[in-house]
Amino acid sequence: MDDTQTLPQTLTRPQTPNLCAALSPASTTAHRIRQYRQALDWTQAALAEKVKTDAATVCDWERGRHAPSTASVRRLAVALNVHPALLLTWDD
Numbered sequence: 001m002d003d004t005q006t007l008p009q010t011l012t013r014p015q016t017p018n019l020c021a022a023l024s025p026a027s028t029t030a031h032r033i034r035q036y037r038q039a040l041d042w043t044q045a046a047l048a049e050k051v052k053t054d055a056a057t058v059c060d061w062e063r064g065r066h067a068p069s070t071a072s073v074r075r076l077a078v079a080l081n082v083h084p085a086l087l088l089t090w091d092d
Helices: 029-039 044-050 055-063 070-080
Strands: none
Touching (some): 029 070, 044 055
16 A cells, blocks of 8 residues: 555544553553543443453452453453553563
């Protein structure tokens, strides 16, 4: 595809809020999950339903009590419409 061509409307990515702008570089995975969820105006229960877990587990993730598994990070990323790497920090 050269620079003069554009993608058909059906192939463009849907518009989503700029969730990255609200994150500080030093935020932890726990804070990032909470920030992305709150940016979408979702409750913990709503996010839990979307990632096939319970609200208590989401609460534990957001408080940093437990880290989500790799599979959970994948489900969180899909639900929150972000790349999985945006949920993770190297020092968690």
